Amino acid sequence: MQKRANIQLDWGREARTGVCEAVLAESKALAQMVDIVLATLERQERLFVTRLSADKAAELKNKFPTGFHYHPPSLTAVIGEGAPELAYMEGVSIVAAGTSDVQVAMEAAQTLRFNGYEARLIVDVGVAGLWRLIERLDEIRQSRVIIAVAGMEGALFSVLGGLIAAPVIAVPTSVGYGVSEGGKAALSSALASCSPGIVTVNIDNGFGAAVAATKILRLSGEGTS
Amino acid sequence: MQKRANIQLDWGREARTGVCEAVLAESKALAQMVDIVLATLERQERLFVTRLSADKAAELKNKFPTGFHYHPPSLTAVIGEGAPELAYMEGVSIVAAGTSDVQVAMEAAQTLRFNGYEARLIVDVGVAGLWRLIERLDEIRQSRVIIAVAGMEGALFSVLGGLIAAPVIAVPTSVGYGVSEGGKAALSSALASCSPGIVTVNIDNGFGAAVAATKILRLSGEGTS
């Protein structure tokens, strides 16, 4: 009953929405992932994979040595070949509050790369040491969209939103403990921000933020695709 | 102690972030609102006001018959004169699931208008009668940004996100009862959507969605101001 025919990927998604189909690996069994890789390679499509554990990735790499490409720090993978040429870096900055937010920031960076954009990655600029963010403001202001990544109390979102003209997409992360465990405190901060115009995605959803950024950049005619 | 000197509005906000200062009236006393109107008119600035009750508005209109303009269905007001010329309507669509979501949708529309954009307003296209949305898809697809407004279970966000290439900004509303009372169910739907690339603002925050849309439209060089 678990046979490949059951896998029904949305190959028309790019034509319809401007961004490729992607797969959330976390809740899928290895056998299901194998079917998905097979279906993709047979159709000679490209597919993006998120939240893929190192263990499952090793098994898939073993089975598909050429068509499967894993990127450990972001827990993402690309199935298929033929990456798009990259657009220039000024398009989008990914600004992460702390070292612990790097995995989610890189999920966003890899998603953008898959869609043809090379992001500028700026890490360790949390507001506890505000000078670190101020030092990088000129750089950040060159971007047309900002992805801001922060856990704990997520104050970075409001500070950035008050200083920058570009749209800010907040990605709350599950970094923290006690009341910030699981990311709810950072999410609330993004939604309730006193700086108007901040938009938000789900906790740890670097992928979703990058898809939204891609749609915004395409709108302004920037980049590939 | 409550004297006008205490009011410290952020007049530089437009220069810094591209959108004007605005004021949330709901949690402010009438005396505080009077000070804010005075401070704005003295500086000959323009100021946008949200969540202003009809009662407070009537008192302010009485005190400031010329410089204060109230818009009842959206509970918003504009202080000062000299509205910007409006950009054309293709820029942005506001898509609302039901009649009950109209106040929030209009808050977004008035905010856009204050910033120079005339939005297309499409109401009563909830997914319980999917044909109503399908009928309007071509129209919606002409916009460069979509603001989607829905309460209850917020399924509209995911359906739209899967059909449209433009960025979708979800505004969950507090319409509903039981588990959807207060808007938490619709907010969760927006954040957890299976359609990637949907971004979200706080419950009932039509203003915030419109500010984000303004930033995105300015990015692509569209519209006035």
Add this chain to the structure above:
Amino acid sequence: MQKRANIQLDWGREARTGVCEAVLAESKALAQMVDIVLATLERQERLFVTRLSADKAAELKNKFPTGFHYHPPSLTAVIGEGAPELAYMEGVSIVAAGTSDVQVAMEAAQTLRFNGYEARLIVDVGVAGLWRLIERLDEIRQSRVIIAVAGMEGALFSVLGGLIAAPVIAVPTSVGYGVSEGGKAALSSALASCSPGIVTVNIDNGFGAAVAATKILRLSGEGTS
């Protein structure tokens, strides 16, 4: 004190409510499960088991090579012999949003099978790619009851409910992360749906949905038993 005499199964349940006694294995120790199998086989009854881990199942299979039957993809088992003849497939469709929802969908399918119904299983029709659902609508419309299985934001429930005349039983699943972790977002969507007439069971409770479907099908005189 943990001796078999303590196990008090509800053998009269089928006579009283139309569906057999069943056992939730997750929170029971292996020794308790052994007692339950023994009690069932001694009385020559049939018993359905849900949420049984592969580990416990292996131990039970070892002890009871003939009277114990495990179905790994659904984590269910049947104790005893003499399965009922199956009714035809038009009775009930199980519609699952994604590959990750398959285990729960299969729990429902096995429960129906134990009660004498063969369900039609339709997977990967989430609303992010609405065409996949539209393509299968005619097929789904042949059923007299629909079990809809979805995690994340659960928009599938409302879309289906607006398109179909048959009763829709929603099974929210715990598939998702951030605000949808544990299934609360999908559950709220089912309960707050703008499509009237959707009914819901507990998160991941494919079993409960299938029991309700069985009761509804029996009501209309369909199927065996």
Add this chain to the structure above:
Amino acid sequence: MQKRANIQLDWGREARTGVCEAVLAESKALAQMVDIVLATLERQERLFVTRLSADKAAELKNKFPTGFHYHPPSLTAVIGEGAPELAYMEGVSIVAAGTSDVQVAMEAAQTLRFNGYEARLIVDVGVAGLWRLIERLDEIRQSRVIIAVAGMEGALFSVLGGLIAAPVIAVPTSVGYGVSEGGKAALSSALASCSPGIVTVNIDNGFGAAVAATKILRLSGEGTS
């Protein structure tokens, strides 16, 4: 902007799903309700209205003395004429735990009546005095579907579910205080019930339960319409 043309009712709903369009009045302004009544009467359709306050109802009755019919104890109304002939009472029982649950029970009863079914209403059979329920069991067992209405801890759902072969649709109510305020405790009881096969709708949603019951009764070929 608030003109009638904006009202987009789903007149095809009955053809598509077997039950008429209905309107939730609670979150709609009086002016919006007036437009809805006008639109319905012009098309000579029938429309069901729920959660309509006595105040708004009085204003509407004043404006539309013949086409608008309010039922105070259930806070529902019917717009238009030509009620369907009623089916016999054996089809469905509405079982309410206490006097405080009567408004919700009557919302269900009126919804069924609008769709052509006359329900048997059994009140004050909460499990604190179990004999009251036991006394009525034979009567309840004659129905093909049961709607169970209870607030506080909702134990009625599990007790009924263990005694009755017909499908049980639970309607948790917001009756209670402290941990049961708002109905969350009764909702959890319905979802987590140890009696399998109970299905649930949103808190206080007598309307939704009745729509589901209507779909189930139509499935078995019972009743009018």
Add this chain to the structure above:
Amino acid sequence: MQKRANIQLDWGREARTGVCEAVLAESKALAQMVDIVLATLERQERLFVTRLSADKAAELKNKFPTGFHYHPPSLTAVIGEGAPELAYMEGVSIVAAGTSDVQVAMEAAQTLRFNGYEARLIVDVGVAGLWRLIERLDEIRQSRVIIAVAGMEGALFSVLGGLIAAPVIAVPTSVGYGVSEGGKAALSSALASCSPGIVTVNIDNGFGAAVAATKILRLSGEGTS
């Protein structure tokens, strides 16, 4: 710094409150437990231990072969010798809804035994099969205090409370999944019960219920100590 002198047990508790000092082992390191056993044996006191894992228990048994007594099904232990003579069984009944609630029921039974009471243990009488409870009612009615143990939706508490004159102490358990995961649904049912006079303790707190029962039994002059 972690030396024994830091352990400050409340040896006067029995004189003051009528029940012995006890220790919650779950959140204590093995080294801390060793110090506690030593302090108890040196003073020739008796001490009751709850929520002690099999692993830690094995290590302690090894170190203290004579003064440490572990009871695996209840995860409790007794340190020291000289158990009190047991009172007769009519004093207290422990009524558990399902097999999964047995560990918590036994924690209560062992606590009572440590304080000199032998409880009657009645298992598998959940309300899904109400006849099982009705069959045992005469037996239960002989007790002066009832401890009721149930997870999932906890309907047992209300049903018992409506049938019995003795005080009922509810112990909600963490048995269940989805909305009942962790025991919150059963806890709410106990607190919101429509049967007045039910009192409750924390989730899984069989120990606390037994201490309260002990205090009540002592009050009526029953039993040892």
Add this chain to the structure above:
Amino acid sequence: MQKRANIQLDWGREARTGVCEAVLAESKALAQMVDIVLATLERQERLFVTRLSADKAAELKNKFPTGFHYHPPSLTAVIGEGAPELAYMEGVSIVAAGTSDVQVAMEAAQTLRFNGYEARLIVDVGVAGLWRLIERLDEIRQSRVIIAVAGMEGALFSVLGGLIAAPVIAVPTSVGYGVSEGGKAALSSALASCSPGIVTVNIDNGFGAAVAATKILRLSGEGTS
């Protein structure tokens, strides 16, 4: 449909459970309350009423000048005549942390009085000024059951539980704001208390605590009825 015949009071409750039937007035309409008073007076029974607003009480007093007795500070009423003779005061103490908890404490006191016990009421002994509680300890220790009433953080429950041998029934109240609004903080404190043997009822449920105390006192053969 709302006729008196629908009212089904549980007149056998006292015989079955030792305490009279009672009615929660808060969620009942005036017309429903009138029916309940009529039914009680016709049968010459006595009935206890809780959470009855002054407004409804005035209307009932007007209609039933002799058979209806309201007690404003506790928001309770007694329907019917023939109060039991009161037992002596040593049986039960009601200990309330602050002046704000007095209404709930008095609901408990009136419930006990209805069942034949006169309670000792001790107010304003919150732990912020511990000496006030210590001063009254000897008095409190003469009681066989303690009802402890506290809002905010509910520390009184744990302090009392560690000092007293009698059973302590905690009644958390909804006194407080911020995190203690609605009484959840006090409820958690009662359930999680480090003093074993404390039992709890729902927030503001002075009635339930008094019914439990009545059952405990009857068990020890104390008092009337």
Add this chain to the structure above:
Amino acid sequence: MQKRANIQLDWGREARTGVCEAVLAESKALAQMVDIVLATLERQERLFVTRLSADKAAELKNKFPTGFHYHPPSLTAVIGEGAPELAYMEGVSIVAAGTSDVQVAMEAAQTLRFNGYEARLIVDVGVAGLWRLIERLDEIRQSRVIIAVAGMEGALFSVLGGLIAAPVIAVPTSVGYGVSEGGKAALSSALASCSPGIVTVNIDNGFGAAVAATKILRLSGEGTS
């Protein structure tokens, strides 16, 4: 029963803890407040009152024209005479994010004044316009303790905590809507702050923050009393 003798104020609190007894008026009836004023005036004590509505204050002023002093913007009152001489202003700054936070900030200011300290009040320095805070930093740095008052997302706490050496006491306020309604989002931000050393009090608890500041200032030998 509600007679004055029941009021048991903690007159020894100042001797014991360094700060005077105070009374939370919100949950007390007018009659209870009258008793409290009488008890205070009879003993010639001073008492501080918080969260007192204008209505109750007017009644008390009427009854006690000389010994009762109300301060409307902070909803506080002082009972009795003989205010302490004020210490100089460098001791403490109260920094409030927005105009809507002024009531809570003033509750803190009046509490400090009652205890002998005159606070510096700095309003409208929310981080959406960061320059407003930066401009006032030198002034703020002269204080030995900072009370920071903010609602919505509470980002002010983290920004201040990273810039200032003095201890920062955060007061989250209930200003906001959607996810920040009631102040939970601001509270989480204060607790989860990435700037270490921030301490927090309950939502809207300006009084508690001022009491803590008083204790800290007394510790360093500053101020009167």
Add this chain to the structure above:
Amino acid sequence: MQKRANIQLDWGREARTGVCEAVLAESKALAQMVDIVLATLERQERLFVTRLSADKAAELKNKFPTGFHYHPPSLTAVIGEGAPELAYMEGVSIVAAGTSDVQVAMEAAQTLRFNGYEARLIVDVGVAGLWRLIERLDEIRQSRVIIAVAGMEGALFSVLGGLIAAPVIAVPTSVGYGVSEGGKAALSSALASCSPGIVTVNIDNGFGAAVAATKILRLSGEGTS
């Protein structure tokens, strides 16, 4: 991309805020921690590390045998040399309710030690046995700041706050199960305390409490640095 250059520590924090930079190890990969140690040693700075597991600590000790110092009972480490001379013990007391709270209490003690203060540690003084706390009051009263550490229901905070003039910083811990699991009950108790002037930090945040205590002690000119 994960190279050391990305680590941006806030070396100026001590000059700006009076307390050193510190690192939360829990959510950082080993490779990230190695980079942090290298960066610290190269600059010849000192750095404090919290929530570092024994496993990661062993790997770091191996790599940096001289510059890395781990303290297992508190899960903290110090990187670099040259500890400050310690101030005398009267400055600060750490009062912990139970043995299970010791790890968090020691995190606070080690943080104070890193900043130059030797704390007095008082354990096992929970309010279930109040005499243990009363016995130590004179000792505690010699301190200028108190850090109170408690899990479960956290009643210790209110009792201490009512007895002591020094400021009390509450650290709720995640010790407990059921409603106190994760520390939410203890946190609510600290925030809602009836003893005014208690301030709170995040659950298990012994580090944050110690940083606040350091800032307060420096304010009063006490201790080194």
